[in-house]
Amino acid sequence: MVSAEGFLHKYLRNLVMNLVGNESMKQKHIPKVEKMVCEHLQSWCGQASIELREAVAKMEFSFGAKILLSYSESKSSKNLKQAYADFQHGLISFPLNIPGTAFWKCLQGRRRAEEIIKSILEERRAAPRKRQEKDFLDLVIEEIKKNGSLMTEAIALDLLFILVFAAFETTSIALTLAVKNVCEHPKVLEELTKEHEAILRNRKNNESGITWQEYKSMTFTHTVIHETVRLANIVPGIFRKVLKDVDIKGYTIPAGWIVMVCPPAVHMNPKQYDDPFTFNPWRWQGQELNAGSRKFMGFGGGSRLCAGAEFSKLQMAIFLHHLVTKYRWRVIKGGDIIRIPAVIFPNGFHIQILEKNIQKDATTTGSRETM
Numbered sequence: 001m002v003s004a005e006g007f008l009h010k011y012l013r014n015l016v017m018n019l020v021g022n023e024s025m026k027q028k029h030i031p032k033v034e035k036m037v038c039e040h041l042q043s044w045c046g047q048a049s050i051e052l053r054e055a056v057a058k059m060e061f062s063f064g065a066k067i068l069l070s071y072s073e074s075k076s077s078k079n080l081k082q083a084y085a086d087f088q089h090g091l092i093s094f095p096l097n098i099p100g101t102a103f104w105k106c107l108q109g110r111r112r113a114e115e116i117i118k119s120i121l122e123e124r125r126a127a128p129r130k131r132q133e134k135d136f137l138d139l140v141i142e143e144i145k146k147n148g149s150l151m152t153e154a155i156a157l158d159l160l161f162i163l164v165f166a167a168f169e170t171t172s173i174a175l176t177l178a179v180k181n182v183c184e185h186p187k188v189l190e191e192l193t194k195e196h197e198a199i200l201r202n203r204k205n206n207e208s209g210i211t212w213q214e215y216k217s218m219t220f221t222h223t224v225i226h227e228t229v230r231l232a233n234i235v236p237g238i239f240r241k242v243l244k245d246v247d248i249k250g251y252t253i254p255a256g257w258i259v260m261v262c263p264p265a266v267h268m269n270p271k272q273y274d275d276p277f278t279f280n281p282w283r284w285q286g287q288e289l290n291a292g293s294r295k296f297m298g299f300g301g302g303s304r305l306c307a308g309a310e311f312s313k314l315q316m317a318i319f320l321h322h323l324v325t326k327y328r329w330r331v332i333k334g335g336d337i338i339r340i341p342a343v344i345f346p347n348g349f350h351i352q353i354l355e356k357n358i359q360k361d362a363t364t365t366g367s368r369e370t371m
């Protein structure tokens with residue numbers, strides 16, 4: 001999809017928007033995301049330490065792989081997540097394809113992931129499901145069967161491969177960084193908690209889950225997410241093909257060239273942002289938070305703007321809602337990030353999560369605590 005052009009790109013984008021567009025989020029995803037978040041937070045709560053980056057990646061992966069392929073790691077003998085981990089590790093690396101290099105591992109990971117997805121696709125085509133709710137794979141197979149459809153098995157595999165990756169990797173980095181930022185800025189936590197407790201107070205039925213209106217009303221949360229994505233620069237380069245010669249300040253960029261746009265150059269520019277290295281969600285207050293603009297490119301921009309931007313924000317907002325209303329947490333260790341240039345946490349980000357009403361553990365003195 002990333003390299004598709006023209007009509008094919010529009011067609012694939014529409015398919016993806018059916019899965020993660022506003023209507024699907026309103027109708028289908030909110031309760032599912034909420035269930036996933038509640039179950040995971042509950043299972044982490046009370047453990048001595050949780051490595052949040054990996055835990056959130058596992059959560060996002062199992063959720064993404066489920067809505068896309070109905071793939072469940074516990075029920076499958078094939079380790080799709082590991083194949084993606086190998087792919088991700090060498091994604092931006094020196095292209096030296098010999099055994100042992102990061103690039104070689106990346107290609108091997110991609111090949112293994114594609115083989116697993118291909119076998120799932122073939123199994124499903126041979127034995128279509130009848131009773132279960134349709135997943136994205138069912139829709140893709142219906143498209144392949146249609147007369148004159150643009151969808152082929154090769155395009156389907158490519159699309160499914162990239163979507164599984166997009167669905168878990170970026171959001172899990174952003175979510176981990178959001179929690180880290182909130183940890184390090186007590187005033188942000190205070191404001192966030194106020195916003196989410198007010199949502200609970202104003203709810204008519206205490207048993208009901210988050211509604212679309214409530215999600216839309218989380219204005220401060222949206223600024224926290226936006227500011228996290230600005231500073232995170234998760235995708236350090238966005239590529240565009242030059243379609244015709246472009247003259248800029250006396251230089252010509254010839255048609256056919258590939259240009260790399262570098263979002264961090266904008267996001268960290270003091271001419272664009274006051275004190276650009278500081279995490280300050282209030283800088284966005286009162287502004288329309290467009291997913292893509294000349295000033296903000298965390299989700300890219302234009303006709304190729306990230307198709308999952310809203311979906312990923314929804315997941316982060318729901319996670320933060322439950323985290324700040326039900327739990328308190330403290331940092332055990334880690335949290336440093338390095339860029340290779342992908343964002344990684346070399347020592348993880350280890351935290352302990354406890355229910356809010358449980359007495360503070362006496363051993364917490366001196367640690368960074370949120371409550």
Ligand code: HEM
Binds near residue numbers: 307
């Ligand atoms: C914090 C989370 C995310 C970040 C920072 C992010 C970032 C990006 C960026 C920078 C691009 C390139 C845009 C461009 O070329 O202008 C992109 C494209 C894309 N993303 Fe995301 N993404 C995130 C989450 C997701 C999720 C959850 C999904 C899917 C469920 C997704 C699906 C896609 C797709 C399909 C494209 C290709 C769009 C196209 O070519 O039309 N992304 N994303």
